[in-house]
Amino acid sequence: MAQNVVMQSEELFKKIVAHAKEYGFVYPSSEIYDGLSAVYDYGAYGAELKNNIRSYWWQAMTYLHQNIVGIDAAIFMHPTTWKASGHVDAFNDPLIDNKDSKKRYRADVLIEEYIAKLQEKIQKEIEKAKKRFENFDEEFFKNTNPRVKEIQDKIHQIEQRFKTALENNDLQEIKQIILDCEIVCPISGTRNWTDVRQFNLMFATQLGSVSDEANTIYLRPETAQGIFVNFLNVQKTARMKIPFGIAQTGKAFRNEIVARQFIFRMREFEQMEMQFFVKPGTEMEWYEYWKNDRLKWHLALGLSPDFYRFKDHTKLAHYANAACDIEFKFPFGFKELEGIHSRTDFDLSNHEKYSGKKLQYFDPEENKSYVPYVVETSVGLDRLFLAIFSSAYKEEMVENETRTVLSIPPALAPVKAAVFPLVKKDGMPEIAQKLWDELKFLGKVIYEDKDTIGRRYRRQDAIGTPYCITIDNETLQNETVTVRERDTMQQERMHISKVYSYLEEKTSIKTLLRKL
Secondary structure (H helix, E strand, C coil): CCEECCCCHHHHHHHHHHHHHHCCCEEECCHHHCCCCCCEEECHHHHHHHHHHHHHHHHHHHCCCCCEEECCCCCECCCHHHHHHCHHHHCEEEEEEECCCCCEEEHHHHHHHHHHHHHHHHHHHHHHHHHHCCCCCHHHHHHHCHHHHHHHHHHHHHHHHHHHHHHCCCHHHHHHHHHHCCCCCCCCCCCCECCCEEEECCCEEEECCCCCCCEEEEECCCCHHHHHHCHHHHHHHCCCCCCEEEEEEEEEECCCCCCCCHHHCCCEEEEEEEEEEECCCCHHHHHHHHHHHHHHHHHCCCCCHHHEEEEECCCCCCCCCEEEEEEEEECCEEEEEEEEEEEECHHHHHHHHHHCCCCCEEECCCCEEECCEEEEEEEEHHHHHHHHHHHHEEEEEECCEEEEEECCCCCCCCCCEEEEECCCCCCHHHHHHHHHHHHHHHCCEEECCCCCHHHHHHHHHHHCCCEEEEECHHHHHHCEEEEEECCCCCEEEEEHHHHHHHHHHHHCHHHHHCCC
């Protein structure tokens, strides 16, 4: 019987980062040159896991909806695109430095983390009260307990000040909130802060062969604008009627000054976005629809529902009339995983204005043209990778030994199965190789004949392989094999002819899609 090893969050996260490198999931970029800050490469198993996550998203979006199609837009775009989108003028982060540690922080993140600590205090009070009372009413307790109410009032006051400061771009007030909350630098432990400054996050480069004649263009900081500028092209060629969506996955780039927490916040990352075009006035019902649909998609992975929560934005972006995040409980706390935004008609209207081209939809039912409103769902592929990887990582005590296992959902696992001949003789390797040739069409399948079966199991556990098939003496007698399941370590025998259909049902992305 396996027993989970309990670890502190910080210790757990360090082990996750180390495991990702040791087993070929994620490496620091350009490591032989001492790496490049906040840039990472995906190894053999990381690339497979990433591709599987991307496929799950793509198929759920474009195959399960008759009115959603996908595109692949270029990274480079005409520079006026980013003027129209507001990124040139408004794509900034408020930064603050600690004079003693010389470390730089995002001022908004410091405040959000302080609020999260206050919320943790409330949760501790609730947990203590639960132990004291049998018929515990959590809502009643939160509304009547003086200590909890005091903390809640403090949170509300900070959030209101913060929201007003952001809306007014009042950088001095943001610093004052940090000072009033007595927020210290995690490194120096002091409150010796600089003023807050805004920093534009876009990477600029030159397009052209002669520097004097070159135009300044940007690496795209999001994939959404490639969808908006192609709105009419896609609508006409794919013959789409409102409401309809355009999906895209691809690289985006942000010059993050404060990039920490492994692949959670990187300078080069991948987004999976879908822009859903709707009739003006219906956007809020579609906003609610996509909130529920996207959470359902995440929950289909089988991770604990307690790992997810919705959080409304304190300050709405310049293009939005409603926005929230699906947050995930990473080892370092609840953080944004996916955003759902009601973007109004801001994007298409601005591109109309800056390009001089009409970006309107003719509605045959209304017999008129209008600029559609947009509801966006946007999830970071790298963050989703980290969410799945970190929640899958476990250390268990099995027969006085520590077993490290990645309990990745089988449909997403980088390796679907491993085939082992018990020994390298008696015709077992030939049978195992033949089985591998059959199973390889399911996805990545490993053939391995080195070391003891126990060691081979442990290696596959560590990379998250859900099933191991062993060819042994009994196979030679009756053509049955042993199928061992990763999480329970239970084994069952089945006829070799049934292995393919068994694994196909257990490991196909279709098994996830059918839950939606």
